[in-house]
Every structure is written in structure tokens, then in C-alpha cells.
Amino acid sequence: MAIIPQISLFTWTDIEELGDLDRLRLVIEYLPDDDLMEILESERRYGRDDYPIRAVWNSLLAGVVFEHPSIESLRRELSRNAQMRWLCGIDAVPPAYVYSRFMKKLFRHEEQIKAIFETLVEQLGDILPDFGKSLAIDGKAIPSFAKRKNKNDQEDGRRDIDADYGKKVYRGKREDGTLWEKVVKWFGYKIHLIVDSAYELPVAYSVTKASVPDINEAHALVDTIEKTRPSLLENAETMAGDKGYDDTKLVVRLWDDHKVKPVIDIRNMWKDGEATRLLGDKENVVYDYKGAVYCHCPVTGVEREMTNGGFEKDRNTLKKLCPAKQYGLTCEGQDQCPVRQGIRVPLVEDRRIFTPIDRASYTWEKEYNKRTAVERVNSRLDVSFGFEHHTIRGMKKMKVKCGFSLCIMLAMAVGRVKEGHPEKIRSLVS
Numbered sequence: 001m002a003i004i005p006q007i008s009l010f011t012w013t014d015i016e017e018l019g020d021l022d023r024l025r026l027v028i029e030y031l032p033d034d035d036l037m038e039i040l041e042s043e044r045r046y047g048r049d050d051y052p053i054r055a056v057w058n059s060l061l062a063g064v065v066f067e068h069p070s071i072e073s074l075r076r077e078l079s080r081n082a083q084m085r086w087l088c089g090i091d092a093v094p095p096a097y098v099y100s101r102f103m104k105k106l107f108r109h110e111e112q113i114k115a116i117f118e119t120l121v122e123q124l125g126d127i128l129p130d131f132g133k134s135l136a137i138d139g140k141a142i143p144s145f146a147k148r149k150n151k152n153d154q155e156d157g158r159r160d161i162d163a164d165y166g167k168k169v170y171r172g173k174r175e176d177g178t179l180w181e182k183v184v185k186w187f188g189y190k191i192h193l194i195v196d197s198a199y200e201l202p203v204a205y206s207v208t209k210a211s212v213p214d215i216n217e218a219h220a221l222v223d224t225i226e227k228t229r230p231s232l233l234e235n236a237e238t239m240a241g242d243k244g245y246d247d248t249k250l251v252v253r254l255w256d257d258h259k260v261k262p263v264i265d266i267r268n269m270w271k272d273g274e275a276t277r278l279l280g281d282k283e284n285v286v287y288d289y290k291g292a293v294y295c296h297c298p299v300t301g302v303e304r305e306m307t308n309g310g311f312e313k314d315r316n317t318l319k320k321l322c323p324a325k326q327y328g329l330t331c332e333g334q335d336q337c338p339v340r341q342g343i344r345v346p347l348v349e350d351r352r353i354f355t356p357i358d359r360a361s362y363t364w365e366k367e368y369n370k371r372t373a374v375e376r377v378n379s380r381l382d383v384s385f386g387f388e389h390h391t392i393r394g395m396k397k398m399k400v401k402c403g404f405s406l407c408i409m410l411a412m413a414v415g416r417v418k419e420g421h422p423e424k425i426r427s428l429v430s
Contacts, residue, residue, distance in 0.1 A: 026415030058088035120410035138374035144188035166210025197370035291359030299333030
């Protein structure tokens with residue numbers, strides 16, 4: 001039996017290396033929660049202060065940081081981890097009812113949680129000059145594992161009467177040309193996120209019932225940002241989204257109102273059998289629903305895709321160049337071709353198809369790939385913050401829990417940057 005005798009006593013303040021607890025220290029130090037704490041303390045007034053508000057709050061932060069699935073799991077950890085209790089400011093582990101009462105009070109302060117989130121986003125914008133330039137948007141399903149509504153719509157502590165049913169349909173084409181379709185249904189909620197795709201950090205969010213369409217909430221998020229943080233849209237250059245955000249109004253709004261280039265995937269809304277359409281008044285130029293433009297040789301009728309010449313911001317037009325000239329191809333009808341000098345495609349030709357970043361360009365593909373940043377943030381919510389298996393019931397609780405988790409994510413990022421470790425800005429673990 002290997003017994004290591006310890007002959008010296010020490011206090012936790014003598015320990016310089018906190019190890020894994022350093023993550024909790026970052027959150028406690030850099031979370032701008034003073035206003036919320038003052039409100040909660042004023043509500044307590046002259047009540048018993050056996051378990052101080054700030055200490056209980058810090059222990060809840062610890063529960064999220066260290067991925068405890070329940071309050072009982074957190075209480076067990078606090079009981080055996082004196083260093084964690086010291087860091088949280090707890091002398092004795094609070095009983096379960098203290099946390100229950102604290103959370104009930106916290107659910108009434110959703111606006112304060114939102115204010116903490118907004119403050120952290122502003123701080124990141126101050127310390128990271130390019131924060132918010134490249135944005136991505138997506139919605140994430142959060143299933144509820146509670147019982148569904150009963151016939152009387154009565155809340156009995158086990159049912160979730162705020163949630164409803166959502167559905168998402170995925171479609172694609174196999175290598176052999178056959179089409180496939182997958183339908184995903186769930187009962188619960190949905191969190192809508194706009195994130196910085198370079199740093200993979202949220203800049204705006206909302207929580208809705210599962211049935212709310214992504215595009216509806218996208219407009220609502222832009223409305224909110226316009227009112228509360230217009231500078232975010234002023235600094236943004238692109239916003240990427242999947243086919244769920246394929247909407248002409250959103251595309252027009254982003255570019256015309258805020259000069260944010262929309263990089264949004266497109267659905268084929270054309271009639272069956274309609275592969276191309278004539279471009280404007282051009283006789284030998286057509287385009288497809290993905291924005292690729294083709295010219296036809298006036299002599300042989302050979303179809304070739306025209307090359308990209310960039311975007312002219314002052315004219316709101318895309319330039320398309322003769323493929324024969326650009327690639328050194330032989331075109332028998334080049335001398336008679338009316339578009340041999342290239343053409344300009346005005347965005348108004350079809351605002352949904354033609355966007356400031358040409359859909360047929362490598363730049364569009366590169367920018368669209370940044371959309372996966374939202375999926376990684378969603379994954380962290382599932383794995384690190386416990387949304388994959390949760391016990392949350394009710395819209396108020398879900399909104400506070402989502403905001404609470406996102407604030408911790410941002411506070412840790414602010415701490416990493418301010419303490420000289422920007423390479424760990426995405427890290428929630430080490």
C-alpha cells in the first residue's frame with residue numbers, strides 16, 4: 001500500500017495552479033454578472049443569508065462548466081471537492097431546495113441573462129477587431145423528454161405544455177441519379193443561432209417552439225440586432241446559411257440594407273424539366289437555378305459556361321467573361337458572338353439567384369463552407385452543456401438555460417483572450 005504522508009497544512013489561496021478548476025475561475029472572473037447579482041440580493045433583502053446568492057450562483061456556473069447532468073451530481077462533487085467549494089465561496093454545500101428556489105427566482109430574470117450575453121459580445125468585439133465579420137446562421141432542434149400535453153393542457157410537473165412538434169426535411173440525389181428524402185420529427189424547442197464563423201462563437205440567439213420556421217426567426221434576429229446592436233451588421237461582411245434560409249426578402253435585406261453579402265444555399269423552385277432560362281434580352285445566353293451562366297456558339301450551338309469576372313459594387317452587377325478567350329478555346333462563332341466581350345448580369349435579374357458573391361465561384365463555396373461553424377457550436381451545446389440529454393421543461397426555463405450556457409461559452413472565450421491564450425478561444429475543456 002503506497003501511502004504518501006502529508007505533514008503540512010495549507011490554505012487554498014496558497015495554491016497557484018488550479019488545474020482543471022482554472023476553467024471555472026475564468027468564467028467567474030470574466031462573466032459580467034454584477035447587475036444580476038445585485039437584483040437577486042435586493043430581492044432577498046433581510047431574508048436569511050445562510051447560503052449567499054453569489055456563492056450559489058458560482059456553484060451553478062461550476063455545474064455547467066464541469067458538465068454535471070443534475071443538481072445532485074453537482075452537490076456530490078461539491079461535497080468531496082473542497083477546492084471547488086473555496087473557489088465558489090461556499091462553506092457548506094447547499095441542500096437541494098436552495099437550488100430549486102434559486103432557479104425559480106432566476107427564471108424571472110431572462111432579460112438580465114440576455115444583457116450579460118450582449119455585454120460579452122461587445123467585449124469580444126472590442127478585443128478582437130475582426131470579430132463578427134464572417135457570420136453564419138442555423139437552427140438547432142432541442143427535443144423535450146417530458147410528457148406531452150394532456151387533454152386539459154394542465155401543468156402537473158411532468159409535462160411540457162410549452163413545447164410542440166417540429167419537422168425538418170432533408171433531400172438529396174444519389175450517385176445513380178435517384179432522389180432521397182429524410183424526415184426528422186421531434187417534440188420540444190429550437191434554438192436559433194447567429195455565430196462568428198471564424199471564432200465559432202455566438203453573437204445572437206433566440207429560443208422558440210419547435211414548429212417555428214428558421215426563416216421567420218432569421219428575420220426576427222436581424223430585427224433585434226438592428227435595434228440593439230446595429231454596429232454588428234455594419235461590421236459584418238458575409239452571412240452563410242443553408243437552404244432553410246433561402247428567401248428573397250432575407251437576401252435583399254442583408255445586402256440592400258446592411259451591405260452584408262448573403263451566402264445562402266438555394267432550392268430548385270423551377271418547374272420540372274426547366275433546366276435553364278434566357279438571360280435578359282440575350283439571345284444566346286442562359287442561366288440555371290444555381291446562378292451558372294452559359295453562352296451558346298452562334299455557329300455550332302456548343303454550350304459553354306461563362307467564367308466569373310467578379311462583382312461590381314457600384315453597378316450591382318456580376319461580370320461574366322467569354323470562356324473561349326479566358327481558356328484559349330477554339331470557338332467558330334466567336335467573331336459573330338454578341339457576348340464575346342463579356343456581359344454584366346444585374347442582380348435584379350433574379351435577386352434570389354444572383355448575389356454579390358457569384359454562386360458559381362470558388363469564393364462562394366469557400367464562404368459557404370464556413371457555415372459548419374454553427375454546427376460545431378451546436379455540438380458543444382449538446383455535449384458540453386448537456387442539451388443532448390436534459391430535464392428542462394417549459395419555455396422560460398429553456399430560454400434561461402440556453403442563455404446561461406452561451407454566456408459561459410463567451411465568458412471563457414473573453415478570459416482566454418485577455419489572459420494571452422487566444423489559441424484556446426474555442427476550448428471548453430483544457
